[in-house]
Structures are given as C-alpha cells and as structure tokens.
Amino acid sequence: MLEIRSARKVFYKGQADEKTALDGLDLRLGTGEFGVVIGSNGAGKSSMLNAISGALVLDTGQIIINGDDVTATPVHKRAMRLARVFQDPMRGTAASMTVAENMLLAELRSNKRTLRRGLNATRLGSYKERLSLLGLGLENRLDTRVELLSGGQRQSLSLIMAVGGSPELLLLDEHTAALDPRTADIVMQATIRAVEALKLTTLMVTHNMQHAVDYGHKVIMLDAGRVRLEIDGKDKAQTTVPDLIGHFSVKTDRMFLAS
Amino acid sequence: MDILQNTIASFISLIPVTLAQSLILAFVVLGIMIPFRMLSFPDLTSEGAFPLGGCVCGVLMAAGMSPLTAIAIALLAGFVAGCCTAFIHLRFRIHTLLAGILMMTMLYSINLRIMGRSNLSVFGAPTVFDWAPGLQPGFPASKIVVAGLIALVVFFLLYHFFRTEKGTAVRAVGANPDMAEAQGINVWLATIGGVGLAGAFSAGSGALMVQSQGFADVNMGLGILINGLAALMIGEAIVGKQSVLRQLAAPFVGAIVYYQLVSFCLAAGMPPPDLKLATGLFVLAMLALPSLKRSRGPAPARETVRE
Numbered sequence: 178m179l180e181i182r183s184a185r186k187v188f189y190k191g192q193a194d195e196k197t198a199l200d201g202l203d204l205r206l207g208t209g210e211f212g213v214v215i216g217s218n219g220a221g222k223s224s225m226l227n228a229i230s231g232a233l234v235l236d237t238g239q240i241i242i243n244g245d246d247v248t249a250t251p252v253h254k255r256a257m258r259l260a261r262v263f264q265d266p267m268r269g270t271a272a273s274m275t276v277a278e279n280m281l282l283a284e285l286r287s288n289k290r291t292l293r294r295g296l297n298a299t300r301l302g303s304y305k306e307r308l309s310l311l312g313l314g315l316e317n318r319l320d321t322r323v324e325l326l327s328g329g330q331r332q333s334l335s336l337i338m339a340v341g342g343s344p345e346l347l348l349l350d351e352h353t354a355a356l357d358p359r360t361a362d363i364v365m366q367a368t369i370r371a372v373e374a375l376k377l378t379t380l381m382v383t384h385n386m387q388h389a390v391d392y393g394h395k396v397i398m399l400d401a402g403r404v405r406l407e408i409d410g411k412d413k414a415q416t417t418v419p420d421l422i423g424h425f426s427v428k429t430d431r432m433f434l435a436s
Numbered sequence: 437m438d439i440l441q442n443t444i445a446s447f448i449s450l451i452p453v454t455l456a457q458s459l460i461l462a463f464v465v466l467g468i469m470i471p472f473r474m475l476s477f478p479d480l481t482s483e484g485a486f487p488l489g490g491c492v493c494g495v496l497m498a499a500g501m502s503p504l505t506a507i508a509i510a511l512l513a514g515f516v517a518g519c520c521t522a523f524i525h526l527r528f529r530i531h532t533l534l535a536g537i538l539m540m541t542m543l544y545s546i547n548l549r550i551m552g553r554s555n556l557s558v559f560g561a562p563t564v565f566d567w568a569p570g571l572q573p574g575f576p577a578s579k580i581v582v583a584g585l586i587a588l589v590v591f592f593l594l595y596h597f598f599r600t601e602k603g604t605a606v607r608a609v610g611a612n613p614d615m616a617e618a619q620g621i622n623v624w625l626a627t628i629g630g631v632g633l634a635g636a637f638s639a640g641s642g643a644l645m646v647q648s649q650g651f652a653d654v655n656m657g658l659g660i661l662i663n664g665l666a667a668l669m670i671g672e673a674i675v676g677k678q679s680v681l682r683q684l685a686a687p688f689v690g691a692i693v694y695y696q697l698v699s700f701c702l703a704a705g706m707p708p709p710d711l712k713l714a715t716g717l718f719v720l721a722m723l724a725l726p727s728l729k730r731s732r733g734p735a736p737a738r739e740t741v742r743e
Contacts, residue, residue, distance in 0.1 A: 230618070252617045252618065253617050253621055253623065254620070256617070256620035256621075260618075261618055267612075268612070268614055268615060269615060269618070270612070270615060271607075271608050271611035271615055272612065273611045274607065274608065274611050278607075278608075281601070281604055282604060282605065282608050282616070282619045285605065285619070286619045287620065290601040290602045290605050291601050291602065292600045292601070292602055293600060293601060294599060294601075295599055295600055295603070295604045296599070296604075
C-alpha cells in the first residue's frame with residue numbers, strides 16, 4: 178500500500194521563477210491496486226514519482242509504503258521496496274554492462290550483496306527463462322552489452338528487471354512514450370501481464386488516454402500539484418477517452434493525437 | 437651502423453631494470469584505471485598519492501620499521517587521500533578533475549610535512565625485495581620477482597572482486613549512477629571506496645618505488661599521471677577493454693610496454709627533457725583517434741527523448 182500525505186514541494190523558493198510542483202498532494206493506493214496517473218505537463222506527475230522514489234526531497238508531507246514512513250529514507254534504501262521503469266530506456270539500464278549483469282543488479286536490489294560470484298549457472302538459467310517470456314530473443318543475448326540493444330529491447334529488459342523479485346511498489350514513468358507504436362504495444366502488454374500475474378501495487382504515469390481508459394483499477398488526474406480527480410470502480414469501467422480529455426483544464430492537440 | 441648497434445645494445449642491457457621499474461609503476465596505472473574506467477571518475481589524485489606513499493614509507497623505514505608495515509601504512513594513507521577526493525566531489529559537487537587537482541596540491545605540502553625535508557635517503561635499510569628466494573638482493577631480478585608476484589596476486593584478487601555481487605555493483609555505479617541508485621546501490625559508498633582503493637594502489641606503488649631506489653623525494657610524482665595514462669592507453673590498445681579481464685590486464689601490459697618504449701627512446705639518444713612532450717603528444721593522439729576516425733565535424737549530438 179502506498180500513501181502520500183499532504184506532500185508539498187516548491188522549487189526556486191523566494192525567487193522570481195518560484196514554482197510549486199506539489200501543493201498538498203494526497204494519494205492512497207491499496208495493495209495490489211493499479212493506478213494510472215494522467216495530467217498535463219507541469220501538473221506534478223514526475224515530481225510525485227520522484228518524491229515516492231526518494232529522488233526528490235519533500236518540503237513537507239509524508240510518503241508511506243506498506244505502513245512504514247519512508248519520507249527520510251534515501252533512494253538506494255527505498256529501492257529495496259520499490260522498482261521503477263524510466264521513460265528514457267538509457268536511464269534504467271547500465272549500457273556498458275551485459276544483459277545478464279543488468280539482470281543480476283536488479284535481482285540484488287532487495288538483497289544484501291555478498292563477495293560471492295555474481296553470475297552463476299543457476300542465475301543465468303533463471304534469467305534465460307524470465308527473458309524468454311518477452312519473446313524478443315533476449316534470452317540468447319545474455320552476454321551482449323545493453324548499449325547494442327534497440328530502445329524497445331532495452332525498455333523490455335528494464336521492465337523484466339523491475340518486476341523481478343515482486344517489488345512492494347512498481348513505478349512506471351511514461352515507460353512506453355519513447356518507443357514506436359508497435360514496440361510500445363509489446364512493452365505495454367508485457368507490463369499488464371506481469372502486473373496482473375504478480376498482483377503488483379503499481380503507479381503508471383501516462384499521456385496516452387487510451388491506456389488510462391483500458392488499464393488499471395483507478396485513474397488519478399493531477400493538476401497544479403494536487404489530485405484533481407479520481408475515478409475508480411464502476412465509473413472507471415465506463416469512462417471514455419473524450420470524458421478524460423474533458424477534465425483537462427488546458428487541452429492540447431497532443432492528447433488527441435496520442436489517443 | 438655503429439649508432440644502431442649501440443642503441444640496441446644499451447636498450448637490451450636496460451631491459452631488466454626497466455622491467456622491474458615498470459612492474460612497480462603498474463600499480464599507479466591500476467590506480468588511474470580503476471576510477472577512470474570502472475567508476476567513470478577521471479581522477480588526478482595519483483599524482484599526489486604516489487609521492488605520499490613514498491614519503492610515508494621512507495619516513496617509516498628511516499625510523500626502523502619493517503618494510504612490510506611501512507608499505508601497509510603507505511597504502512592506508514593513499515586510501516584516505518583517495519577517499520578525500522571522492523568525498524570532495526560528492527559532497528560539494530566539485531568536478532572530479534578539480535577535486536583531484538585540489539587534493540594533489542594539498543598533498544604536496546602534506547608530503548613535505550611528513551618528511552620534514554624534500555628528500556630522504558633510506559639506502560641500505562631492509563626492503564621487501566630482500567626476501568626474493570635464492571636471489572641476490574638489490575639486483576633487478578629480485579625486484580622483478582617480488583613486484584611481479586604482488587602484481588599477480590593483486591590482479592587475481594581484483595578480477596575475482598569485480599565479478600562478485602559487490603564488484604558488479606561497483607561497476608554499475610560507473611556505468612550509470614542513476615540506475616545504480618535505483619537498484620539499491622549506495623553510490624557514495626561505492627565511489628568513495630573505489631577511488632580510495634585506487635589511491636591505495638598509487639601510494640603502494642610509491643612505497644615500492646622508494647624501497648627499490650633507496651630514497652624518497654617529494655617531487656617523485658611529477659608527471660607520473662601522464663606516464664600512467666600513456667601506459668593505460670597502450671595497454672588498452674593491446675589487450676582491449678571489452679571485458680573485466682581485459683580491462684584489468686591493460687594497466688599491467690601497458691606499463692610493461694610503455695616503459696620499454698621509453699627506455700628505447702632514451703637509448704636511441706632522445707634528450708630526457710623532451711620525454712614529457714612526447715608522452716603528452718602520444719596520449720593526446722590516442723585520445724583524439726576515435727573522434728578523428730568518426731568524422732571531421734563536431735561530435736554528434738546526443739539523442740534525447742522528448743520532454
């Protein structure tokens with residue numbers, strides 16, 4: 178379970194270009210719940226994800242994961258409980274290391290790292306099996322450096338790395354936005370399969386209104402650093418793309434184009 | 437023909453001495469490679485850590501301490517120096533190179549303080565090279581054996597370490613610090629520990645050098661960095677850097693080849709003052725080669741993702 182309590186963050190405080198990124202944001206996401214976050218640019222979506230992962234330190238407010246207050250916990254300690262897939266495929270993987278080494282790093286996210294050999298036969302076998310689920314042939318390229326993979330392959334790898342070990346919370350930060358439509362679809366389908374199979378508590382940020390309508394238990398719309406609208410249950414099932422767009426205060430062509 | 441024969445004859449006679457020297461200096465090259473390649477932390481500390489190790493070792497030997505203890509304390513001093521550089525960079529967000537320059541400048545005064553004068557003779561004091569089995573102490577052969585053995589042990593220990601779970605995490609910090617942090621790796625700890633380890637190797641090299649040459653000098657680190665870089669470039673050109681094994685072998689191979697090349701140039705009559713210019717030009721050429729190969733235009737813009 179994830180809880181955000183009156184989170185507040187102001188950038189450039191006291192300067193001419195002061196900007197309130199989070200303005201007393203409250204959010205609750207139950208265990209096993211899949212929330213989709215929408216909102217126009219600057220609404221605070223990225224700030225919220227960064228605050229949850231620990232990359233952004235809040236001015237005031239609390240972040241609570243499964244009952245534990247993690248507001249003061251640094252990024253690398255929070256990583257034991259949450260996994261994140263970034264929008265940029267370059268950010269989520271170590272380019273100069275091999276596919277297998279990246280998988281190892283992800284596996285050790287929630288474990289203590291020892292002085293034993295990292296890549297052993299058992300591990301390589303299990304990585305092969307997990308990667309084969311994607312159907313991209315990555316299971317045969319365990320020794321390939323990640324920089325030689327395509328953007329879609331890298332993002333798929335990031336996803337497999339993130340869902341492995343069943344994190345308490347999965348953060349997806351527009352993780353299909355940088356991919357071509359076909360690859361985006363493959364990555365999205367793999368995401369849904371994994372989230373449903375492992376019953377992961379998930380928060381997905383997207384600009385794609387169709388995705389917001391199709392997936393998840395709950396749509397959360399952010400505006401000016403706070404939650405403007407929450408749609409869940411039966412209402413969520415009946416929501417359509419034009420409905421969602423109607424809630425945006427500023428409409429841009431991009432939303433229509435993206436849906 | 438005479439000149440050629442003389443050159444070759446003096447070069448060959450110098451091979452053992454040069455080999456001993458290069459095996460000792462291989463540890464500085466290692467101390468340059470680890471931050472530079474494994475941590476993406478271009479570091480200049482070695483220019484100060486090398487004489488630091490030498491000065492600490494020299495003073496302790498002059499005080500009658502055993503050569504092994506002297507080396508151990510020199511390693512510790514170098515480790516602390518490396519940790520300081522990494523800390524300055526991380527805490528104050530000062531560029532790694534500037535942090536290194538600050539550290540090496542400050543170390544110059546510290547080294548002088550440690551020795552109390554600019555040089556110190558420890559000639560005749562017992563050294564680790566005396567322990568080479570069945571060889572007469574003080575000759576290149578004993579130095580080659582002892583330094584070579586240490587190099588082998590260090591090489592295998594590092595090779596094992598960088599493939600363990602902890603070692604893989606350290607390499608991830610160099611490859612992508614954001615990703616490493618998101619995977620639960622403590623970037624500060626890995627960076628400080630890694631650069632500290634490199635500082636320890638540089639200082640260890642300085643300590644061995646003092647025991648080998650019989651004196652310590654505050655200026656012994658002058659230009660060691662550019663020599664080390666040149667050696668690293670040569671090593672990487674010969675054995676490559678695609679895998680952990682190759683990347684770790686590069687400093688050792690590079691040091692051995694580089695110092696033989698230098699020795700050959702000197703034997704051929706190159707004036708010693710020109711050596712730094714030649715080395716600098718060589719490093720520049722090696723660093724510039726990839727961009728010359730690519731195209732004549734400026735470096736290509738990095739691909740970015742919208743928003």
